[in-house]
Amino acid sequence: MLQLYFSPMACSLASRIALMEAGLDARYHPVHLQTKQVVDDGRDFLGVSPKGAVPVLVLENGERLTESAAVLQYIADLKPQAGLAPAFGDPDRYRLQEWLSFIGAEIHKAFLFPTFWYKDDASLAKPRARITQTLSVPSAHLEGREFLVGNSFTVADAHLTWALLLLRPAGVDIAQWPSLSTYLARMQARPAVRDAIATEMAVRKTMTASPA
Numbered sequence: 001m002l003q004l005y006f007s008p009m010a011c012s013l014a015s016r017i018a019l020m021e022a023g024l025d026a027r028y029h030p031v032h033l034q035t036k037q038v039v040d041d042g043r044d045f046l047g048v049s050p051k052g053a054v055p056v057l058v059l060e061n062g063e064r065l066t067e068s069a070a071v072l073q074y075i076a077d078l079k080p081q082a083g084l085a086p087a088f089g090d091p092d093r094y095r096l097q098e099w100l101s102f103i104g105a106e107i108h109k110a111f112l113f114p115t116f117w118y119k120d121d122a123s124l125a126k127p128r129a130r131i132t133q134t135l136s137v138p139s140a141h142l143e144g145r146e147f148l149v150g151n152s153f154t155v156a157d158a159h160l161t162w163a164l165l166l167l168r169p170a171g172v173d174i175a176q177w178p179s180l181s182t183y184l185a186r187m188q189a190r191p192a193v194r195d196a197i198a199t200e201m202a203v204r205k206t207m208t209a210s211p212a
Protein backbone atom coordinates (compact mmCIF):
# COMPACT_ATOMS: atom_id res chain seq x y z
CA MET A 1 0.00 0.00 0.00
CA LEU A 2 1.14 3.57 -0.63
CA GLN A 3 2.32 5.45 2.44
CA LEU A 4 2.42 9.20 2.93
CA TYR A 5 4.59 10.94 5.51
CA PHE A 6 2.88 14.21 6.29
CA SER A 7 2.57 16.99 8.84
CA PRO A 8 -0.89 18.38 9.56
CA MET A 9 -1.75 21.31 7.26
CA ALA A 10 1.77 21.32 5.78
CA CYS A 11 2.23 21.17 2.00
CA SER A 12 1.75 17.40 2.21
CA LEU A 13 -1.97 18.23 2.54
CA ALA A 14 -2.00 18.62 -1.25
CA SER A 15 -0.79 15.03 -1.64
CA ARG A 16 -3.49 13.79 0.74
CA ILE A 17 -6.10 15.71 -1.27
CA ALA A 18 -4.77 14.15 -4.48
CA LEU A 19 -4.89 10.64 -3.00
CA MET A 20 -8.45 11.21 -1.80
CA GLU A 21 -9.58 12.78 -5.09
CA ALA A 22 -8.10 9.74 -6.88
CA GLY A 23 -9.79 7.34 -4.46
CA LEU A 24 -6.44 5.72 -3.62
CA ASP A 25 -5.85 4.07 -0.25
CA ALA A 26 -2.72 4.96 1.67
CA ARG A 27 -1.25 4.65 5.12
CA TYR A 28 -0.51 8.06 6.64
CA HIS A 29 2.38 8.73 9.02
CA PRO A 30 2.40 12.05 10.86
CA VAL A 31 5.80 13.69 11.29
CA HIS A 32 6.86 16.30 13.80
CA LEU A 33 8.84 18.69 11.61
CA GLN A 34 10.69 20.49 14.40
CA THR A 35 11.94 17.36 16.13
CA LYS A 36 12.15 15.34 12.87
CA GLN A 37 10.39 12.43 14.54
CA VAL A 38 7.80 10.13 13.05
CA VAL A 39 4.93 10.39 15.50
CA ASP A 40 3.73 6.75 15.20
CA ASP A 41 6.87 5.14 16.52
CA GLY A 42 9.40 7.88 17.33
CA ARG A 43 11.64 6.97 14.36
CA ASP A 44 14.10 9.57 13.09
CA PHE A 45 12.39 11.12 10.04
CA LEU A 46 15.81 11.91 8.55
CA GLY A 47 16.15 8.14 8.16
CA VAL A 48 13.01 8.18 5.99
CA SER A 49 14.20 11.14 3.93
CA PRO A 50 17.47 13.03 4.40
CA LYS A 51 15.63 16.14 3.20
CA GLY A 52 13.69 16.11 6.47
CA ALA A 53 10.66 17.55 4.72
CA VAL A 54 7.19 16.29 3.87
CA PRO A 55 5.65 15.02 1.66
CA VAL A 56 7.38 11.67 1.31
CA LEU A 57 5.40 9.10 -0.64
CA VAL A 58 6.44 5.48 -0.21
CA LEU A 59 5.59 3.71 -3.46
CA GLU A 60 4.29 0.16 -3.80
CA ASN A 61 7.85 -1.04 -4.57
CA GLY A 62 9.22 0.61 -1.42
CA GLU A 63 10.95 3.50 -3.17
CA ARG A 64 10.48 6.93 -1.61
CA LEU A 65 9.45 9.90 -3.67
CA THR A 66 9.79 13.49 -2.43
CA GLU A 67 8.96 16.98 -3.77
CA SER A 68 5.31 17.92 -4.06
CA ALA A 69 5.47 18.49 -7.81
CA ALA A 70 6.74 14.94 -8.38
CA VAL A 71 4.56 13.29 -5.72
CA LEU A 72 1.41 14.99 -6.99
CA GLN A 73 2.03 13.99 -10.60
CA TYR A 74 2.88 10.43 -9.54
CA ILE A 75 -0.45 10.14 -7.69
CA ALA A 76 -2.31 11.63 -10.66
CA ASP A 77 -0.69 9.15 -13.06
CA LEU A 78 -1.61 6.17 -10.84
CA LYS A 79 -5.27 6.88 -11.60
CA PRO A 80 -5.47 8.58 -15.03
CA GLN A 81 -9.22 8.11 -15.14
CA ALA A 82 -9.56 10.54 -12.22
CA GLY A 83 -8.29 13.30 -14.54
CA LEU A 84 -5.97 14.84 -11.95
CA ALA A 85 -3.30 15.64 -14.58
CA PRO A 86 -3.42 16.04 -18.35
CA ALA A 87 -1.68 13.13 -20.12
CA PHE A 88 1.99 13.45 -21.10
CA GLY A 89 2.13 14.97 -24.56
CA ASP A 90 -0.91 17.13 -23.94
CA PRO A 91 0.27 20.79 -23.94
CA ASP A 92 -1.70 21.30 -20.72
CA ARG A 93 0.71 18.92 -18.94
CA TYR A 94 3.33 21.66 -19.16
CA ARG A 95 0.83 24.21 -17.87
CA LEU A 96 0.28 21.91 -14.90
CA GLN A 97 4.05 21.72 -14.29
CA GLU A 98 4.29 25.48 -14.69
CA TRP A 99 1.76 25.97 -11.90
CA LEU A 100 3.28 23.33 -9.63
CA SER A 101 6.67 25.05 -9.94
CA PHE A 102 5.23 28.49 -9.34
CA ILE A 103 3.27 27.41 -6.26
CA GLY A 104 6.22 25.42 -4.85
CA ALA A 105 8.87 28.06 -5.44
CA GLU A 106 7.19 31.45 -5.51
CA ILE A 107 4.33 31.00 -3.05
CA HIS A 108 5.56 28.23 -0.75
CA LYS A 109 9.30 28.81 -0.50
CA ALA A 110 9.42 32.54 -1.17
CA PHE A 111 6.54 33.52 1.11
CA LEU A 112 4.90 30.84 3.28
CA PHE A 113 8.09 29.12 4.42
CA PRO A 114 9.79 32.30 5.76
CA THR A 115 6.54 33.48 7.31
CA PHE A 116 6.23 30.37 9.44
CA TRP A 117 9.91 29.73 10.16
CA TYR A 118 11.41 33.18 10.74
CA LYS A 119 10.28 35.60 13.39
CA ASP A 120 12.45 38.69 12.79
CA ASP A 121 11.28 41.58 10.62
CA ALA A 122 14.49 41.68 8.57
CA SER A 123 13.99 38.12 7.29
CA LEU A 124 10.31 38.75 6.66
CA ALA A 125 10.49 42.10 4.84
CA LYS A 126 11.31 40.72 1.39
CA PRO A 127 8.75 37.89 1.35
CA ARG A 128 6.06 40.26 2.65
CA ALA A 129 6.86 42.80 -0.05
CA ARG A 130 6.51 40.23 -2.84
CA ILE A 131 3.29 38.52 -1.85
CA THR A 132 0.91 40.98 -3.55
CA GLN A 133 2.71 40.70 -6.87
CA THR A 134 3.02 36.91 -6.55
CA LEU A 135 -0.64 36.30 -5.77
CA SER A 136 -1.79 38.66 -8.50
CA VAL A 137 -0.67 35.96 -10.96
CA PRO A 138 -3.10 33.16 -9.95
CA SER A 139 -5.67 35.82 -9.12
CA ALA A 140 -5.69 37.21 -12.68
CA HIS A 141 -5.56 33.70 -14.15
CA LEU A 142 -8.61 32.58 -12.17
CA GLU A 143 -10.79 35.51 -13.27
CA GLY A 144 -13.61 33.71 -15.07
CA ARG A 145 -12.02 30.26 -14.68
CA GLU A 146 -12.95 27.48 -12.31
CA PHE A 147 -9.62 25.61 -12.24
CA LEU A 148 -5.95 26.39 -12.79
CA VAL A 149 -5.52 24.06 -15.77
CA GLY A 150 -8.22 23.14 -18.28
CA ASN A 151 -11.80 22.65 -17.19
CA SER A 152 -11.47 20.25 -14.30
CA PHE A 153 -9.76 19.77 -10.95
CA THR A 154 -6.07 18.81 -11.17
CA VAL A 155 -3.27 18.32 -8.68
CA ALA A 156 -2.28 21.96 -9.32
CA ASP A 157 -5.58 22.92 -7.68
CA ALA A 158 -4.75 20.67 -4.72
CA HIS A 159 -1.41 22.46 -4.35
CA LEU A 160 -2.85 25.98 -4.66
CA THR A 161 -5.70 25.15 -2.28
CA TRP A 162 -3.16 24.24 0.42
CA ALA A 163 -1.16 27.43 -0.17
CA LEU A 164 -4.26 29.64 -0.02
CA LEU A 165 -5.45 27.95 3.18
CA LEU A 166 -2.24 29.10 4.86
CA LEU A 167 -2.68 32.77 3.96
CA ARG A 168 -4.85 33.51 6.96
CA PRO A 169 -2.45 31.98 9.52
CA ALA A 170 0.32 33.83 7.64
CA GLY A 171 -1.51 37.10 8.34
CA VAL A 172 -2.63 37.79 4.75
CA ASP A 173 -6.25 38.66 4.00
CA ILE A 174 -7.34 36.68 0.92
CA ALA A 175 -10.37 39.00 0.51
CA GLN A 176 -8.14 41.44 -1.41
CA TRP A 177 -8.16 38.91 -4.29
CA PRO A 178 -11.87 38.10 -4.86
CA SER A 179 -11.12 35.49 -7.53
CA LEU A 180 -8.83 33.61 -5.12
CA SER A 181 -11.26 33.84 -2.28
CA THR A 182 -14.18 32.43 -4.33
CA TYR A 183 -11.85 29.80 -5.82
CA LEU A 184 -10.78 28.68 -2.33
CA ALA A 185 -14.38 28.46 -1.15
CA ARG A 186 -15.21 26.35 -4.24
CA MET A 187 -12.26 24.03 -3.62
CA GLN A 188 -13.14 23.66 0.05
CA ALA A 189 -16.65 22.57 -0.91
CA ARG A 190 -15.22 19.48 -2.67
CA PRO A 191 -15.79 16.42 -0.47
CA ALA A 192 -12.20 15.15 -0.80
CA VAL A 193 -10.76 18.56 0.10
CA ARG A 194 -13.14 19.00 3.01
CA ASP A 195 -12.39 15.50 4.36
CA ALA A 196 -8.64 15.89 3.94
CA ILE A 197 -8.66 19.17 5.89
CA ALA A 198 -10.91 17.77 8.63
CA THR A 199 -8.65 14.74 9.05
CA GLU A 200 -5.50 16.84 9.29
CA MET A 201 -7.04 19.33 11.71
CA ALA A 202 -7.99 16.40 13.96
CA VAL A 203 -4.41 15.03 13.84
CA ARG A 204 -3.06 18.53 14.41
CA LYS A 205 -4.97 18.87 17.66
CA THR A 206 -2.82 16.06 19.00
CA MET A 207 0.45 17.72 17.91
CA THR A 208 2.04 21.15 17.79
CA ALA A 209 3.62 21.84 14.41
CA SER A 210 4.63 24.57 12.04
CA PRO A 211 2.64 24.16 8.83
CA ALA A 212 4.97 25.36 6.08
Ligand SMILES: N[C@@H](CCC(=O)N[C@@H](CS)C(=O)NCC(=O)O)C(=O)O
Pocket residue numbers: 007010011012033052053054055066067068069104211212
Ligand atom coordinates in the same frame (compact mmCIF):
# COMPACT_ATOMS: atom_id res chain seq x y z
N1 LIG B 1 10.31 21.44 -2.19
C1 LIG B 1 9.55 20.65 -1.28
C2 LIG B 1 9.40 21.41 0.00
C3 LIG B 1 8.84 20.57 1.10
C4 LIG B 1 8.77 21.36 2.39
O1 LIG B 1 9.42 22.38 2.57
N2 LIG B 1 7.95 20.88 3.30
C5 LIG B 1 7.84 21.54 4.56
C6 LIG B 1 6.43 21.46 5.07
S1 LIG B 1 5.31 22.40 4.07
C7 LIG B 1 8.73 20.82 5.55
O2 LIG B 1 8.64 19.62 5.69
N3 LIG B 1 9.59 21.58 6.20
C8 LIG B 1 10.48 21.05 7.18
C9 LIG B 1 11.88 21.52 6.99
O3 LIG B 1 12.18 22.04 5.91
O4 LIG B 1 12.67 21.34 7.90
C10 LIG B 1 8.18 20.28 -1.84
O5 LIG B 1 7.67 21.07 -2.65
O6 LIG B 1 7.64 19.23 -1.50
